[in-house]
Amino acid sequence: MVTPQMLKGVLPIVVLWSLADDDAYGYAILKKLRDAGFTGVGDASVYGTLQRHHDAGFVTSYLGDGGQGPARRYYTLTPSGRLALENVRHDWHALVRAVSAVVPAAEGQIA
Protein backbone atom coordinates (compact mmCIF):
# COMPACT_ATOMS: atom_id res chain seq x y z
CA MET A 1 0.00 0.00 0.00
CA VAL A 2 1.21 3.49 -0.80
CA THR A 3 0.81 5.48 2.41
CA PRO A 4 -0.63 9.02 2.32
CA GLN A 5 2.78 10.44 3.20
CA MET A 6 4.53 8.57 0.40
CA LEU A 7 1.79 9.60 -1.99
CA LYS A 8 2.22 13.23 -1.04
CA GLY A 9 5.86 13.09 -2.03
CA VAL A 10 5.41 11.50 -5.42
CA LEU A 11 2.08 12.94 -6.54
CA PRO A 12 3.48 16.00 -8.37
CA ILE A 13 5.81 13.69 -10.26
CA VAL A 14 3.28 11.02 -11.22
CA VAL A 15 0.60 13.53 -12.20
CA LEU A 16 3.05 15.23 -14.53
CA TRP A 17 4.19 11.87 -15.89
CA SER A 18 0.63 10.76 -16.53
CA LEU A 19 0.48 13.47 -19.19
CA ALA A 20 3.71 12.46 -20.91
CA ASP A 21 2.07 10.45 -23.70
CA ASP A 22 -1.42 11.86 -23.96
CA ASP A 23 -3.41 14.85 -22.83
CA ALA A 24 -6.00 13.88 -20.25
CA TYR A 25 -8.78 15.35 -18.16
CA GLY A 26 -8.81 15.32 -14.37
CA TYR A 27 -10.89 12.25 -13.70
CA ALA A 28 -9.04 10.24 -16.35
CA ILE A 29 -5.76 11.02 -14.58
CA LEU A 30 -7.29 10.00 -11.25
CA LYS A 31 -8.43 6.67 -12.70
CA LYS A 32 -5.06 6.09 -14.32
CA LEU A 33 -3.24 6.62 -11.03
CA ARG A 34 -5.65 4.35 -9.13
CA ASP A 35 -5.28 1.66 -11.76
CA ALA A 36 -1.53 1.99 -11.44
CA GLY A 37 -1.77 1.16 -7.72
CA PHE A 38 -2.22 4.55 -6.06
CA THR A 39 -5.53 3.35 -4.70
CA GLY A 40 -5.70 5.94 -1.92
CA VAL A 41 -5.37 8.97 -4.17
CA GLY A 42 -8.26 11.43 -3.97
CA ASP A 43 -9.86 13.74 -6.50
CA ALA A 44 -8.83 16.86 -4.58
CA SER A 45 -5.18 15.77 -4.58
CA VAL A 46 -5.10 15.30 -8.33
CA TYR A 47 -7.09 18.44 -9.07
CA GLY A 48 -4.99 20.51 -6.66
CA THR A 49 -1.77 19.14 -8.13
CA LEU A 50 -2.95 20.05 -11.63
CA GLN A 51 -3.66 23.61 -10.47
CA ARG A 52 -0.20 23.78 -8.99
CA HIS A 53 1.43 22.57 -12.20
CA HIS A 54 -0.70 25.04 -14.12
CA ASP A 55 0.46 27.89 -11.90
CA ALA A 56 4.04 26.77 -12.36
CA GLY A 57 3.63 26.79 -16.14
CA PHE A 58 4.13 23.04 -16.48
CA VAL A 59 0.69 22.33 -17.89
CA THR A 60 -1.94 24.25 -19.75
CA SER A 61 -5.53 23.26 -20.41
CA TYR A 62 -8.16 23.39 -23.11
CA LEU A 63 -11.77 22.31 -23.50
CA GLY A 64 -12.01 19.10 -25.44
CA ASP A 65 -14.56 16.61 -26.60
CA GLY A 66 -16.66 15.16 -23.82
CA GLY A 67 -18.37 12.46 -25.87
CA GLN A 68 -22.04 12.51 -24.95
CA GLY A 69 -21.53 14.60 -21.85
CA PRO A 70 -20.29 18.16 -21.39
CA ALA A 71 -16.92 19.26 -22.78
CA ARG A 72 -14.01 18.19 -20.64
CA ARG A 73 -10.98 20.19 -19.59
CA TYR A 74 -7.91 18.47 -20.93
CA TYR A 75 -4.48 19.14 -19.54
CA THR A 76 -1.41 19.15 -21.70
CA LEU A 77 2.29 19.53 -20.93
CA THR A 78 4.01 22.76 -21.88
CA PRO A 79 7.62 22.72 -23.14
CA SER A 80 8.59 23.83 -19.67
CA GLY A 81 6.66 20.88 -18.20
CA ARG A 82 8.43 18.47 -20.54
CA LEU A 83 11.77 19.87 -19.47
CA ALA A 84 10.83 19.42 -15.81
CA LEU A 85 9.79 15.84 -16.55
CA GLU A 86 13.05 15.03 -18.21
CA ASN A 87 15.00 16.50 -15.32
CA VAL A 88 12.98 14.77 -12.66
CA ARG A 89 13.25 11.43 -14.42
CA HIS A 90 17.02 11.25 -14.01
CA ASP A 91 16.87 12.28 -10.38
CA TRP A 92 14.00 9.90 -9.72
CA HIS A 93 15.94 6.94 -11.05
CA ALA A 94 18.93 7.96 -8.97
CA LEU A 95 16.63 7.96 -5.93
CA VAL A 96 15.17 4.58 -6.83
CA ARG A 97 18.65 3.13 -7.25
CA ALA A 98 19.72 4.51 -3.89
CA VAL A 99 16.58 3.22 -2.17
CA SER A 100 16.86 -0.18 -3.83
CA ALA A 101 20.43 -0.46 -2.64
CA VAL A 102 19.26 -0.08 0.96
CA VAL A 103 15.87 -1.80 1.01
CA PRO A 104 16.02 -5.59 0.92
CA ALA A 105 14.13 -6.95 -2.06
CA ALA A 106 12.79 -10.01 -0.24
CA GLU A 107 10.59 -10.15 2.82
CA GLY A 108 11.77 -11.52 6.12
CA GLN A 109 15.13 -9.77 6.21
CA ILE A 110 14.22 -7.38 8.99
CA ALA A 111 15.31 -8.86 12.30
Add this chain to the structure above:
Amino acid sequence: MSSTQTQQARQFLAAVEAACADLDPAERSRLVGGLEEHLSELSADGVDLTAELGDPASYARELRSAAGLPTGSTVAVPAGLPAAGHAGAAGSGAPSPATTGGLPFGPPATAQPPRAAQPGPSTNKVLLVIGGVLAFIAVLVTAALVLGGVFFAARSDSGVVSVTPAAPAPVAVTVPDLTGQPEAQASQLLAEVGLSVVVQTASSAATAGEVLRQDPPAGASVEPGSVVRLTVSSGP
Protein backbone atom coordinates in the same frame (compact mmCIF):
# COMPACT_ATOMS: atom_id res chain seq x y z
CA MET B 1 -26.04 16.59 -14.38
CA SER B 2 -29.47 15.90 -13.01
CA SER B 3 -31.06 18.63 -10.94
CA THR B 4 -30.39 16.71 -7.72
CA GLN B 5 -26.75 16.35 -8.65
CA THR B 6 -26.55 20.00 -9.62
CA GLN B 7 -28.01 20.96 -6.28
CA GLN B 8 -25.60 18.61 -4.53
CA ALA B 9 -22.62 19.97 -6.47
CA ARG B 10 -23.59 23.57 -5.71
CA GLN B 11 -23.81 22.94 -1.99
CA PHE B 12 -20.50 21.13 -2.09
CA LEU B 13 -18.84 23.96 -4.01
CA ALA B 14 -20.18 26.59 -1.65
CA ALA B 15 -18.80 24.66 1.31
CA VAL B 16 -15.38 24.20 -0.32
CA GLU B 17 -15.29 27.88 -1.15
CA ALA B 18 -16.18 28.74 2.42
CA ALA B 19 -13.33 26.55 3.61
CA CYS B 20 -11.01 28.60 1.42
CA ALA B 21 -12.35 31.94 2.61
CA ASP B 22 -9.08 32.79 4.32
CA LEU B 23 -7.15 32.64 1.06
CA ASP B 24 -6.28 35.66 -1.00
CA PRO B 25 -9.23 36.24 -3.41
CA ALA B 26 -7.14 35.78 -6.54
CA GLU B 27 -5.61 32.63 -5.10
CA ARG B 28 -9.02 31.28 -4.14
CA SER B 29 -10.51 32.02 -7.51
CA ARG B 30 -7.68 30.19 -9.27
CA LEU B 31 -8.09 27.19 -7.00
CA VAL B 32 -11.87 26.94 -6.87
CA GLY B 33 -12.78 28.69 -10.15
CA GLY B 34 -12.64 25.57 -12.29
CA LEU B 35 -14.15 23.23 -9.72
CA GLU B 36 -17.74 23.54 -10.90
CA GLU B 37 -16.70 22.47 -14.36
CA HIS B 38 -14.66 19.67 -12.84
CA LEU B 39 -17.61 18.42 -10.78
CA SER B 40 -19.87 18.33 -13.84
CA GLU B 41 -17.24 16.24 -15.59
CA LEU B 42 -17.26 13.82 -12.69
CA SER B 43 -21.04 13.60 -12.81
CA ALA B 44 -20.95 13.04 -16.56
CA ASP B 45 -18.59 10.14 -15.96
CA GLY B 46 -21.15 8.62 -13.62
CA VAL B 47 -19.18 9.35 -10.45
CA ASP B 48 -21.19 9.38 -7.24
CA LEU B 49 -20.11 12.79 -5.96
CA THR B 50 -20.89 12.09 -2.32
CA ALA B 51 -18.87 8.90 -2.28
CA GLU B 52 -15.98 10.21 -4.34
CA LEU B 53 -15.50 13.63 -2.82
CA GLY B 54 -16.18 13.02 0.86
CA ASP B 55 -16.94 15.98 3.06
CA PRO B 56 -16.20 19.48 1.72
CA ALA B 57 -13.87 20.45 4.59
CA SER B 58 -11.56 17.47 4.01
CA TYR B 59 -11.78 18.01 0.28
CA ALA B 60 -10.76 21.64 0.66
CA ARG B 61 -7.87 20.69 2.92
CA GLU B 62 -6.60 18.08 0.47
CA LEU B 63 -7.04 20.50 -2.40
CA ARG B 64 -5.08 23.24 -0.68
CA SER B 65 -2.37 20.87 0.38
CA ALA B 66 -1.94 19.47 -3.13
CA ALA B 67 -1.95 22.96 -4.63
CA GLY B 68 0.83 23.99 -2.27
CA LEU B 69 -1.31 26.39 -0.26
CA PRO B 70 -1.56 26.52 3.52
CA THR B 71 -4.13 24.02 4.69
CA GLY B 72 -6.17 26.49 6.70
CA SER B 73 -6.79 27.56 10.26
CA THR B 74 -7.34 24.03 11.51
CA VAL B 75 -3.71 23.24 10.78
CA ALA B 76 -1.17 25.53 12.35
CA VAL B 77 1.51 26.87 10.03
CA PRO B 78 4.84 26.52 11.80
CA ALA B 79 6.80 29.70 12.31
CA GLY B 80 9.31 30.33 9.57
CA LEU B 81 7.22 28.80 6.83
CA PRO B 82 5.75 31.36 4.47
CA ALA B 83 1.98 31.40 4.40
CA ALA B 84 1.72 31.73 0.64
CA GLY B 85 -2.02 32.25 0.59
CA HIS B 86 -1.84 35.35 2.73
CA ALA B 87 1.07 37.01 1.05
CA GLY B 88 0.85 39.21 -2.03
CA ALA B 89 -2.70 40.46 -1.69
CA ALA B 90 -4.34 41.48 -4.93
CA GLY B 91 -3.76 45.11 -5.80
CA SER B 92 -0.70 45.41 -3.63
CA GLY B 93 2.13 46.99 -5.61
CA ALA B 94 5.00 45.31 -3.81
CA PRO B 95 5.60 41.71 -4.78
CA SER B 96 5.78 39.31 -1.89
CA PRO B 97 9.02 37.48 -1.27
CA ALA B 98 9.12 34.48 -3.56
CA THR B 99 9.34 31.08 -1.97
CA THR B 100 11.42 29.65 -4.78
CA GLY B 101 14.01 27.16 -3.68
CA GLY B 102 12.04 26.07 -0.65
CA LEU B 103 10.07 22.88 -0.44
CA PRO B 104 6.70 23.34 -2.11
CA PHE B 105 5.15 20.86 0.25
CA GLY B 106 4.04 21.95 3.65
CA PRO B 107 4.62 19.99 6.81
CA PRO B 108 2.98 16.56 6.87
CA ALA B 109 -0.75 17.13 6.83
CA THR B 110 -1.51 15.39 10.07
CA ALA B 111 -5.12 16.47 9.88
CA GLN B 112 -5.56 14.43 6.72
CA PRO B 113 -6.65 10.92 7.64
CA PRO B 114 -5.39 7.98 5.60
CA ARG B 115 -8.04 6.61 3.28
CA ALA B 116 -7.35 2.97 4.01
CA ALA B 117 -7.29 1.51 7.50
CA GLN B 118 -3.99 0.21 8.79
CA PRO B 119 -4.09 -3.46 9.75
CA GLY B 120 -3.71 -3.97 13.49
CA PRO B 121 -0.44 -5.67 14.40
CA SER B 122 -0.74 -8.49 16.85
CA THR B 123 2.68 -8.87 18.45
CA ASN B 124 5.44 -6.63 19.76
CA LYS B 125 7.82 -7.94 17.17
CA VAL B 126 5.48 -6.98 14.39
CA LEU B 127 5.17 -3.52 15.94
CA LEU B 128 8.93 -3.22 16.00
CA VAL B 129 9.21 -4.21 12.36
CA ILE B 130 6.48 -1.81 11.35
CA GLY B 131 8.21 0.94 13.33
CA GLY B 132 11.38 0.31 11.40
CA VAL B 133 9.57 0.32 8.10
CA LEU B 134 7.78 3.57 8.96
CA ALA B 135 11.08 5.18 9.93
CA PHE B 136 12.49 4.15 6.61
CA ILE B 137 9.47 5.43 4.76
CA ALA B 138 9.95 8.76 6.50
CA VAL B 139 13.47 8.90 5.06
CA LEU B 140 12.18 7.91 1.64
CA VAL B 141 9.43 10.50 1.69
CA THR B 142 11.84 13.19 2.79
CA ALA B 143 14.01 12.32 -0.18
CA ALA B 144 11.00 12.39 -2.47
CA LEU B 145 9.93 15.74 -1.07
CA VAL B 146 13.35 17.22 -1.63
CA LEU B 147 13.41 15.80 -5.13
CA GLY B 148 9.97 17.12 -5.90
CA GLY B 149 10.91 20.43 -4.32
CA VAL B 150 13.67 21.10 -6.77
CA PHE B 151 11.38 20.85 -9.73
CA PHE B 152 8.06 21.98 -8.47
CA ALA B 153 9.11 25.02 -6.52
CA ALA B 154 8.30 27.45 -9.28
CA ARG B 155 4.88 28.46 -8.02
CA SER B 156 4.52 32.19 -8.08
CA ASP B 157 2.88 33.99 -5.20
CA SER B 158 1.88 37.04 -7.17
CA GLY B 159 -0.67 35.33 -9.38
CA VAL B 160 1.59 35.69 -12.38
CA VAL B 161 2.25 32.35 -14.01
CA SER B 162 5.88 31.41 -13.84
CA VAL B 163 7.30 29.53 -16.79
CA THR B 164 10.65 28.48 -15.37
CA PRO B 165 10.83 24.93 -13.97
CA ALA B 166 13.07 25.90 -11.07
CA ALA B 167 14.77 28.92 -9.61
CA PRO B 168 17.90 29.76 -11.57
CA ALA B 169 20.98 28.68 -9.66
CA PRO B 170 23.41 31.45 -8.89
CA VAL B 171 26.49 29.46 -9.85
CA ALA B 172 27.20 27.29 -12.87
CA VAL B 173 29.42 24.23 -12.83
CA THR B 174 31.56 23.16 -15.76
CA VAL B 175 31.23 19.47 -16.55
CA PRO B 176 34.65 17.78 -16.46
CA ASP B 177 35.91 15.38 -19.14
CA LEU B 178 35.30 11.90 -17.79
CA THR B 179 35.65 9.67 -20.84
CA GLY B 180 38.32 7.02 -20.51
CA GLN B 181 38.37 7.24 -16.72
CA PRO B 182 37.40 4.42 -14.37
CA GLU B 183 33.82 4.79 -13.14
CA ALA B 184 34.80 5.23 -9.47
CA GLN B 185 37.20 8.04 -10.30
CA ALA B 186 34.65 9.74 -12.55
CA SER B 187 31.94 9.51 -9.88
CA GLN B 188 34.29 10.93 -7.27
CA LEU B 189 35.26 13.81 -9.52
CA LEU B 190 31.59 14.62 -10.18
CA ALA B 191 30.83 14.54 -6.47
CA GLU B 192 33.72 16.93 -5.83
CA VAL B 193 32.41 19.52 -8.27
CA GLY B 194 28.86 19.11 -6.95
CA LEU B 195 27.22 17.12 -9.72
CA SER B 196 25.07 14.01 -9.50
CA VAL B 197 25.77 10.91 -11.48
CA VAL B 198 23.63 8.29 -13.16
CA VAL B 199 25.48 5.30 -14.57
CA GLN B 200 24.35 2.96 -17.28
CA THR B 201 26.43 0.17 -18.75
CA ALA B 202 27.02 -0.84 -22.32
CA SER B 203 28.97 -3.72 -23.75
CA SER B 204 32.18 -2.48 -25.37
CA ALA B 205 35.70 -3.51 -26.32
CA ALA B 206 36.99 -1.06 -23.70
CA THR B 207 38.02 -2.26 -20.24
CA ALA B 208 35.05 -2.97 -18.00
CA GLY B 209 34.32 0.00 -15.76
CA GLU B 210 35.75 2.59 -18.15
CA VAL B 211 33.58 5.59 -18.99
CA LEU B 212 32.68 5.45 -22.68
CA ARG B 213 30.38 8.43 -23.00
CA GLN B 214 29.02 11.25 -20.93
CA ASP B 215 26.02 13.54 -21.17
CA PRO B 216 26.22 16.54 -20.93
CA PRO B 217 29.63 16.68 -22.66
CA ALA B 218 32.84 18.01 -21.11
CA GLY B 219 32.92 21.77 -20.88
CA ALA B 220 29.14 22.16 -20.66
CA SER B 221 27.98 24.70 -18.12
CA VAL B 222 25.25 23.30 -15.85
CA GLU B 223 23.52 24.06 -12.57
CA PRO B 224 25.02 22.62 -9.39
CA GLY B 225 23.49 19.25 -8.58
CA SER B 226 22.66 18.49 -12.20
CA VAL B 227 22.82 14.90 -13.30
CA VAL B 228 25.63 13.73 -15.55
CA ARG B 229 24.84 10.46 -17.26
CA LEU B 230 27.79 8.15 -17.74
CA THR B 231 27.82 5.18 -20.04
CA VAL B 232 30.31 2.71 -18.62
CA SER B 233 31.77 -0.29 -20.38
CA SER B 234 30.60 -3.65 -19.09
CA GLY B 235 33.40 -5.30 -21.07
CA PRO B 236 33.23 -7.10 -24.38
